[in-house]
Amino acid sequence: MGKSILITGGARSGKSSLAERMTLDLGRPAIYIATAQAHDGEMADRIALHQARRDADWRTVEAPRDLLGALRDTDGTAPRLVDCLTLWLTNLMLADEDWQAAVEALAEALPAQSAPVIFVTNEVGAGIVPENTLARAFRDAAGLVNQRIAHACDELWFCVAGHPLKVKPA
Numbered sequence: 001m002g003k004s005i006l007i008t009g010g011a012r013s014g015k016s017s018l019a020e021r022m023t024l025d026l027g028r029p030a031i032y033i034a035t036a037q038a039h040d041g042e043m044a045d046r047i048a049l050h051q052a053r054r055d056a057d058w059r060t061v062e063a064p065r066d067l068l069g070a071l072r073d074t075d076g077t078a079p080r081l082v083d084c085l086t087l088w089l090t091n092l093m094l095a096d097e098d099w100q101a102a103v104e105a106l107a108e109a110l111p112a113q114s115a116p117v118i119f120v121t122n123e124v125g126a127g128i129v130p131e132n133t134l135a136r137a138f139r140d141a142a143g144l145v146n147q148r149i150a151h152a153c154d155e156l157w158f159c160v161a162g163h164p165l166k167v168k169p170a
Contacts (some may be wrong), residue, residue, distance in 0.1 A: 002023075002113040002114050002115045002116045002117060003026070003074075003117075003154050003155070004110045004113065004116070004117050004118075004119075004152065004153040004154050004155075005019075005022065005116075005117075005118045005119070005153055005154065005155040005156075005157065006039070006118075006119045006121060006146070006149050006153040006155070006156050006157070007019050007022075007118065007119065007120050007121070007157045007158075007159060007164070008078045008120075008121055008123045008146055008150075008152050008156070008157070008158055008159070009099065009122070009158055009159030010121065010122070010123055010126065010159075010160070011122065011159060013063070013069040013159040013160055013161065013162070014161070014163070015120050015121075015157075015159040015160045016050065016083055016084075016120055016160055017053075018157065018164050019118050019119075019120045020053065020054070020120055022164070022165045023079045023080070023081040023103060023116075023118050024057060024079075024112055024135075026116045027046065027076075027079045027116075028057045028067070028120075029056075029058065029059060029077060029078055029082045030055050030057060030058055030059075030078050030079045030080070030081060031058070031059050031060075031061055031074050031077065031078050031079070031081070032054060032058050032059070032060045032061070032080075032081050032083065033060075033061050033062075033063050033067065033074070033081065033082045033083070034047075034050075034060055034062050034063070034083060035063060035064050035065075035082065035083065035084060035085070035087040035088040035091065035139055036050075036064070036083075036084075036087045037087075038092065045119055050083070053101045057118050059072060059078075059134040061073070063082075063088075064087075064088070064091045065092055065095060065097065065108065067082065067088050067089045067102075067106060068096065068102070068105055068106050068109055070107065071113060071117060071130070072109070074115070075099075075113050075114055075115050076114045076115050077082070077115060077146035078115060079115060079116040079117070079118070080115060080117045080118070081117075081118050081120070082117060082118070082119045082120065083120040084119070084120040084121055085119055085120065085121035085122075085146070085149060086121050086122040086142050086145075089103075089138070089141055089142055089145050090138065093137075093138060093141065097146075099141060100144075102149070103144070103145050103148050103149070106149065106152075107148050107149055107151070107152040108152075110141050110153065111152075120150060121145070121146050121148070121149070121154070122142065123140050123144070123158070124138075124142045124143070124144045125139055125140075142170070152167065152170075153168070154169075156168035
């Protein structure tokens with residue numbers, strides 16, 4: 001069984017950089033499974049910044065919605081980094097897909113993975129209550145996704161101000 005790790009934290013907390021280092025420590029080359037989609041210029045800039053950090057040790061697989069398929073297709077080849085679960089959730093919700101079923105299938109598939117996988121996710125529930133229904137539904141869904149995947153993973157890390165804290169196992 002491959003090791004599974006979930007790294008969470010707020011925006012610009014250092015979670016993606018930590019995940020990249022941890023993934024490469026597990027082996028090179030590595031696979032970056034990207035869930036982001038560039039729907040506007042600002043998001044395209046964010047994606048470009050992430051891509052610029054990665055060198056020839058990385059191969060990118062784009063999986064905005066079929067994350068489980070990407071994990072199955074890449075299993076056994078190299079350590080994988082999934083960045084990020086909250087964007088994956090966003091894509092599923094906006095496509096009106098059954099995100100609960102997708103999360104459960106992902107969690108159930110983790111023990112069968114033979115290559116390591118590291119997930120990045122955002123901690124979105126520590127702020128103010130959003131003003132609209134969709135934003136509140138997303139915040140609640142993200143919390144449930146994080147709980148389910150954290151439970152399924154071998155390790156859980158929380159990043160704050162560029163400092164990682166190991167949460168699981170304690």
